[in-house]
Amino acid sequence: MAASETTEAEYDVVVLGAGPPGENLADRVHAGGLSAVIVESELVGGECSYWACMPSKALLRPVTARSEARRVAGLKDAVTGPLDAPAVLAHRDDFASHWKDDSQVRWLESVGVDLVRGVGRLDGPRRVVVDGGRVLTARHAVAVCTGSRAVIPGIPGLAEAKPWTSREATSAQAVPGRLVVVGGGVVGVEMATAWRALGASVTLLVRGEGLLPRMEPFAGLLVAESLAEAGVLLRTGTEVREVRREAPGGPVTVILDSGEEIVADEILIATGRAPRTDDLGLETIGLEPGSWLDVDDSCRVRSVAGDWLYGVGDVNHRALLTHQGKYQARIAGAAITARARQVPVLESDRWGAHAATADTEAVPQVVFSDPEAASVGRTAAEAERAGHRIRVIDHDLGAVAGSALYADGYRGRARMVVDLDREVLLGATFVGLGVGELLHSATVAVAGEVPIERLWHAVPSYPTTSEVWLRLLEAYRG
Numbered sequence: 001m002a003a004s005e006t007t008e009a010e011y012d013v014v015v016l017g018a019g020p021p022g023e024n025l026a027d028r029v030h031a032g033g034l035s036a037v038i039v040e041s042e043l044v045g046g047e048c049s050y051w052a053c054m055p056s057k058a059l060l061r062p063v064t065a066r067s068e069a070r071r072v073a074g075l076k077d078a079v080t081g082p083l084d085a086p087a088v089l090a091h092r093d094d095f096a097s098h099w100k101d102d103s104q105v106r107w108l109e110s111v112g113v114d115l116v117r118g119v120g121r122l123d124g125p126r127r128v129v130v131d132g133g134r135v136l137t138a139r140h141a142v143a144v145c146t147g148s149r150a151v152i153p154g155i156p157g158l159a160e161a162k163p164w165t166s167r168e169a170t171s172a173q174a175v176p177g178r179l180v181v182v183g184g185g186v187v188g189v190e191m192a193t194a195w196r197a198l199g200a201s202v203t204l205l206v207r208g209e210g211l212l213p214r215m216e217p218f219a220g221l222l223v224a225e226s227l228a229e230a231g232v233l234l235r236t237g238t239e240v241r242e243v244r245r246e247a248p249g250g251p252v253t254v255i256l257d258s259g260e261e262i263v264a265d266e267i268l269i270a271t272g273r274a275p276r277t278d279d280l281g282l283e284t285i286g287l288e289p290g291s292w293l294d295v296d297d298s299c300r301v302r303s304v305a306g307d308w309l310y311g312v313g314d315v316n317h318r319a320l321l322t323h324q325g326k327y328q329a330r331i332a333g334a335a336i337t338a339r340a341r342q343v344p345v346l347e348s349d350r351w352g353a354h355a356a357t358a359d360t361e362a363v364p365q366v367v368f369s370d371p372e373a374a375s376v377g378r379t380a381a382e383a384e385r386a387g388h389r390i391r392v393i394d395h396d397l398g399a400v401a402g403s404a405l406y407a408d409g410y411r412g413r414a415r416m417v418v419d420l421d422r423e424v425l426l427g428a429t430f431v432g433l434g435v436g437e438l439l440h441s442a443t444v445a446v447a448g449e450v451p452i453e454r455l456w457h458a459v460p461s462y463p464t465t466s467e468v469w470l471r472l473l474e475a476y477r478g
Ligand SMILES: Cc1cc2nc3c(=O)[nH]c(=O)nc-3n(C[C@H](O)[C@H](O)[C@H](O)COP(=O)(O)OP(=O)(O)OC[C@H]3O[C@@H](n4cnc5c(N)ncnc54)[C@H](O)[C@@H]3O)c2cc1C
Pocket: 016, 017, 018, 019, 020, 021, 022, 039, 040, 041, 042, 043, 044, 045, 046, 047, 048, 051, 052, 053, 054, 056, 057, 118, 119, 120, 121, 145, 146, 147, 148, 166, 170, 187, 276, 279, 280, 312, 313, 314, 315, 319, 320, 321, 322, 323, 324, 325
């Protein structure tokens, strides 16, 4: 139901932004007996549904499916041609719901949450003004779930050259002939993978030494190897000094710090995210516009008195992932409901119902490249930096019977990082075809702090890739 057109309304909870965390938070507090309204300035469903997770994965699925099929004897000769780019783009359009949010609006209606369309801004404590007119007052909480946008670095000529950001890279209606991608993080890697497979000549420019720097180093190495085999030109240790596009729609010239020039049809900037808090009225409650919201483990903004302001999803910078934002929404939704009911003590201990502990201990992530890279928890370097006494166990994922059956010449690697003092896993990383579906087993082990001696009894089915667990545990126990 659309909120009534009256100029003032009061709800228990006002949510700014209808991305996955905003939707889930509204649902949770409503399920807890509170009234809730969501304010959305663009499309209900947020970045994830229209310009991020869904369209990017719809572009990538045909790439990985073809790659797998080409490694199975008896099938590979049937999949020799190029991808049907118009069909892939049409499939992507379907998964982005053709950039219409009717079905998500119906879902909001079905869970009893009101929707107000427009730009919401804070106007002092517990007060939100939409498009400078309608006033929404929150009896208990305002949850800021306004997400993030792509950062455009201040490189001379770049903004004028109208670069692609993740939005254009996930929604473009035609394949560019030549694409330069700047940034070797997740967006850069996934989009270089997709557009190369769709037929573009792709140059990937990386300022550091390798790809996917937040993961174990072998993940970036294996993915780089395979991107090179796919024909992506990877340049590491490179900075962009200047960008020029002489005419709108014409070619773009990218000038590197070495003075070398690369000419392309489009340039994609994939250099990280900035919070969407610059035009949110943060100054009316004593916060800095444009800053990430600093929140505690219940997602309550630390520096605002009165327990009424929450920051959930990308905007709090804890883990820029849809599933973590939804997790935070469940935790914050429970905390808001408990505080509204004046529950005397919240379960804010580690792994308690009102503490988003997984944000720091067990964040899973799948990079949907070819091959996939999947990790959870701490890398070996992160664990050491955090002061843990660790042992690292690696295994060749291709040496497992299930992997050999999965694809001829399966290449991959698995690592587990063990805390020697508690004998539990601090992290795990897998690289290889199809490992995204293997990750949750590791997430359960890390979040559950399952002792190694008990993991020993979790028997993986033969012959699956999961048998790598057995090899890792055998190597650890000797
Ligand atoms: C290319 C790409 C691919 C990705 N792929 C994955 C993936 O595979 N898996 C994964 O887990 N994560 C992925 N992510 C990350 C994921 O998209 C984000 O973590 C997720 O969208 C965050 O949700 P959010 O609600 O915090 O922000 P958003 O999804 O950005 O939603 C925020 C919403 O708030 C609205 N809004 C902003 N300001 C206002 C205002 N003042 N008033 C009203 N409304 C407002 C916006 O219009 C938007 O709808 C990807 C990101 C990118 C860029």
